[in-house]
Amino acid sequence: MVRDIAPLLDNKWSDPAVVVVDSNLNFAIPLLGGHHGANEISRKLAELGAVPVLTTATEVHGKPSVEGIADRFGCEVFNKESTIAVNCALLDRQVEVLEVKGPRIVIVDEDVSVLVRKKQAEAQDESAGNS
Known part of the structure; x- marks a missing residue:
């Protein structure tokens, strides 16, 4: 296979x-x-x-994953490379999920996963194509 x-x-x-x-x-x-x-x-x-x-380590240990959390909230992972560090952290402890409503500017470290609601992500994709 x-x-x-x-x-x-x-x-x-x-x-x-x-x-x-x-x-x-x-x-x-x-x-x-x-x-x-x-x-x-x-x-x-x-x-x-x-x-x-x-x-998958998170599933084996009965822990949530970034990807699962994104699915549950109808989101896409914006900074996909962050999921390795955040999934590792989810194995050891609870990781806070914050909801930030805009307009806002959010500055995050590389070990913070940013989830974007799919509806917003699709609108951004469409507007980017029109630019």
Whole structure:
């Protein structure tokens, strides 16, 4: 499976969720995109009898992830590189989620994930295309 899909891969933010299932439907293993849908697909396959084999650290330890929090609030991660540090922090402690309504200017360190509501992100994309 890895060899078959490797040439098609670009990055974790645009690649599809990929789940590998053995021929007896014993195990459902998220191979790609665990935080981007593959873990959820594996859980759904559990309804058919497969054991979901989750390997993303936050899920293994029952902790939230930046990507999961973004989904729950209908957001996209603006500064995607921040998720590594923030997901690691989420493993050790609670990380505060703040909502800032604009207009505002927000200055953050590189270990702060910025989530933008999808509605706003889509409007910004459209206006950027018109500039």
